[in-house]
Amino acid sequence: AQKVTQAQTEISVVEKEDVTLDCVYETRDTTYYLFWYKQPPSGELVFLIRRNSFDEQNEISGRYSWNFQKSTSSFNFTITASQVVDSAVYFCALSEARRGTYKYIFGTGTRLKVLA
Amino acid sequence: GAGVSQSPSNKVTEKGKDVELRCDPISGHTALYWYRQSLGQGLEFLIYFQGNSAPDKSGLPSDRFSAERTGGSVSTLTIQRTQQEDSAVYLCASSFKVDDWKLFFGSGTQLSVL
Numbered sequence: 001a002q003k004v005t006q007a008q009t010e011i012s013v014v015e016k017e018d019v020t021l022d023c024v025y026e027t028r029d030t031t032y033y034l035f036w037y038k039q040p041p042s043g044e045l046v047f048l049i050r051r052n053s054f055d056e057q058n059e060i061s062g063r064y065s066w067n068f069q070k071s072t073s074s075f076n077f078t079i080t081a082s083q084v085v086d087s088a089v090y091f092c093a094l095s096e097a098r099r100g101t102y103k104y105i106f107g108t109g110t111r112l113k114v115l116a
Numbered sequence: 117g118a119g120v121s122q123s124p125s126n127k128v129t130e131k132g133k134d135v136e137l138r139c140d141p142i143s144g145h146t147a148l149y150w151y152r153q154s155l156g157q158g159l160e161f162l163i164y165f166q167g168n169s170a171p172d173k174s175g176l177p178s179d180r181f182s183a184e185r186t187g188g189s190v191s192t193l194t195i196q197r198t199q200q201e202d203s204a205v206y207l208c209a210s211s212f213k214v215d216d217w218k219l220f221f222g223s224g225t226q227l228s229v230l
């Protein structure tokens with residue numbers, strides 16, 4: 001069965017600190033996609049990144065980086081030098097891309113508070 | 117439209133009443149998804165559409181919930197005989213096609229059942 005676990009319910013950091021948000025997934029498929037979405041206080045979820053199961057290269061985008069490790073079924077997200085604008089709820093998601101269904105399974109989210 | 121539009125943004129209803137929630141996806145997007153977000157529960161998948169067809173409606177909680185999509189565009193989620201446990205934010209998302217792997221979300225409808 002598909003499952004996404006974000007064990008950290010809420011994290012508080014002081015501005016400029018680095019922070020890592022954890023994501024552990026479960027799937028029986030060999031082909032799948034992993035995602036991170038950001039939900040700022042305004043409410044609309046915003047796409048951050050997509051990785052497919054065949055690409056384990058880590059990715060960096062500005063202050064954001066993602067570490068995908070199939071051996072531990074994890075897809076962790078690190079924000080370097082956090083800023084107040086990073087305060088949001090972050091969701092990790094999984095889609096197995098099975099024939100006939102393209103639904104996304106989301107974790108319960110991690111609320112990040114960055115304090116000035 | 118420029119983004120995914122949902123209406124109403126807020127809906128307060130009495131237990132037992134029916135409600136309709138509307139989603140206008142981004143123009144040209146063929147895939148449309150409905151999710152429910154409850155406090156501390158993350159996003160719960162309800163149903164998705166590819167065009168006007170719903171290949172996966174496995175997340176609909178009960179037969180009180182139904183959804184349709186017409187003209188490959190607007191979708192309506194209907195909840196009949198609402199219960200207090202239906203109170204949540206209902207989110208709609210769309211993507212250009214199902215294997216585009218990038219969802220664009222609306223700001224949701226906050227449903228409160230009294």
